[in-house]
Amino acid sequence: MMTTSKVWFITGAGRGIGSDLATAALEAGHYVVATARDAATVTAEVGEHERLLPLAMDVTDPGAIDGAVKAAMNRFGRIDVLINNAGRFYTGFFETMSPEQVRNQMEVSFFGTLNVTRAILPVMRRQRQGHIVTVSAMLGVVGGPFVSIFAASKFALEGWMESIAPEIAPFGITTTIVEPGAFRTKPGKDRLRTVFPEITIEDYTEETEKRCASVMAFYGNEPGHRIKLASAFVTVVDMEQPPKRWVAGKDAVEGIVAKGKQLIVDATAFPELSITLGHDN
Numbered sequence: 001m002m003t004t005s006k007v008w009f010i011t012g013a014g015r016g017i018g019s020d021l022a023t024a025a026l027e028a029g030h031y032v033v034a035t036a037r038d039a040a041t042v043t044a045e046v047g048e049h050e051r052l053l054p055l056a057m058d059v060t061d062p063g064a065i066d067g068a069v070k071a072a073m074n075r076f077g078r079i080d081v082l083i084n085n086a087g088r089f090y091t092g093f094f095e096t097m098s099p100e101q102v103r104n105q106m107e108v109s110f111f112g113t114l115n116v117t118r119a120i121l122p123v124m125r126r127q128r129q130g131h132i133v134t135v136s137a138m139l140g141v142v143g144g145p146f147v148s149i150f151a152a153s154k155f156a157l158e159g160w161m162e163s164i165a166p167e168i169a170p171f172g173i174t175t176t177i178v179e180p181g182a183f184r185t186k187p188g189k190d191r192l193r194t195v196f197p198e199i200t201i202e203d204y205t206e207e208t209e210k211r212c213a214s215v216m217a218f219y220g221n222e223p224g225h226r227i228k229l230a231s232a233f234v235t236v237v238d239m240e241q242p243p244k245r246w247v248a249g250k251d252a253v254e255g256i257v258a259k260g261k262q263l264i265v266d267a268t269a270f271p272e273l274s275i276t277l278g279h280d281n
Contacts (some may be wrong), residue, residue, distance in 0.1 A: 006237070007076045009033045009069075011059055011116055012086030014041030017135070017183065020230035021083060022046045028234045033072040033079070035086075059086045059112030065119045079123050081237055084113040084134040087153070091215055092197030093204045094148045101198060102149050109153035114160070121168065128172040131237060134161050138181045138252035142259045146211045165244065176242050179256065181249030182222035183229055 008025045012018040014036025022034040023046050032049075034042045035057035042054035053075050057068040072079055087109040090101050113134060124130025139147055140154030158177060165175045196212055229248055236242050247253050267274070 005029050005031060006080035007031045007033065007072070007078050008081045008083060008237075009035070009072055009079050009116075009120060010083040010085060011035050011057070011112075013046070013054075014038060015045060017180075017226055017229060018083075018085045019045035020226055021085065021233055022052065024227075024230035024234050025237075026051055028238070030081075030234075031076050033068070033076070035068055059116055060107050062115055062119070065116055069119050069123065073123065078127055079120055080127075080129065081131045081133065082117065082120050082124075083233075084116060084132070086112055086116075087135070088195065090149050090195045091146055091211070092149070093146060093201075093208065095201055096197035096199045096204055096208060097149050098198040101195065104195075105149045105153050106156070109150075110156045110160075113157060121173070124173050125168075125171045130171075130173040131176065131242060132161075132168075132173065133176045133178060133233075133237065135178045135180070136161075138179055138247075138249070138255050140177075140179060142255045146215075162244075174242055175244065176236060177245045178233070178236075179245065179247045179252055180229060181252030181255070182218070183226045183249065 008022075008030055010018055010021055010025075010032060013022045013032075013034035018034075018036070019042065022032050022042065025032050026046070026049050031051045031053075033053045033055060034046060035055045036042050037056065037058050039054040039056040042052075046052060046054070053072065055068045055071055057064045059065065069079070088105055090097065090105040092101075117132060117134075120130075120132075124132075134157055136154045136157050137150075139151040140158045143151040143155070161175055161177045168175070194215060197208060232248065236246055247256055
């Protein structure tokens with residue numbers, strides 16, 4: 001194995017950005033463990049390659065995760081980069097989202113990421129080297145209507161990643177949170193993975209119909225180029241000192257900067273109330 005090559009472990013690699021990341025990493029000379037619920041979807045998107053190990057793995061199944069990690073170690077002997085990419089996209093006003101939908105969103109996007117990271121951290125600690133990259137979103141920083149549950153799962157990821165970074169840094173493990181804006185996905189099957197509300201409430205009906213139509217119309221018209229994003233991922237991972245956060249896409253940069261400015265305004269709006277709340281003695 002070339003000393004400059006790394007072993008990537010990618011979740012959600014059977015479609016979308018995940019499959020593009022696998023392709024970009026292979027083209028850059030890296031070794032790739034590409035996981036998806038159905039390993040055949042990886043091969044269909046990425047093709048066959050001597051440095052590629054496609055594996056069936058559900059991020060909500062700890063047994064399947066342990067099996068995939070063992071298979072990766074048997075094949076390549078190490079795991080240098082973990083790309084936490086698997087997730088779901090549930091949309092809808094909060095009251096129209098069923099409790100089951102809320103749990104499913106969190107189970108895959110949040111708890112699933114924790115499951116995979118928990119299984120791979122011991123490998124990286126033994127190596128005293130590793131890089132954990134978790135795909136969040138602009139919506140992990142800037143919330144919005146009709147995406148409250150998706151945003152909640154990403155906000156949770158942000159807090160968790162930010163907090164574990166100093167915990168694992170002593171073992172030579174670095175972390176990066178990626179906050180992409182909207183990137184163009186493939187038509188057809190990828191569009192159908194968006195989950196819409198299950199509960200009908202008359203007060204929300206008209207606006208729900210408009211927003212569902214808007215979401216579907218936006219597919220294929222997102223400003224970000226997915227292949228460029230995958231290429232930039234490789235650049236970030238190959239950096240000697242990768243960033244703790246990477247905001248990807250003009251729309252994400254503009255949205256997050258605007259929120260940052262608003263936070264400053266909010267924090268300084270009532271100094272007489274905020275500063276004088278401590279004990280006088």
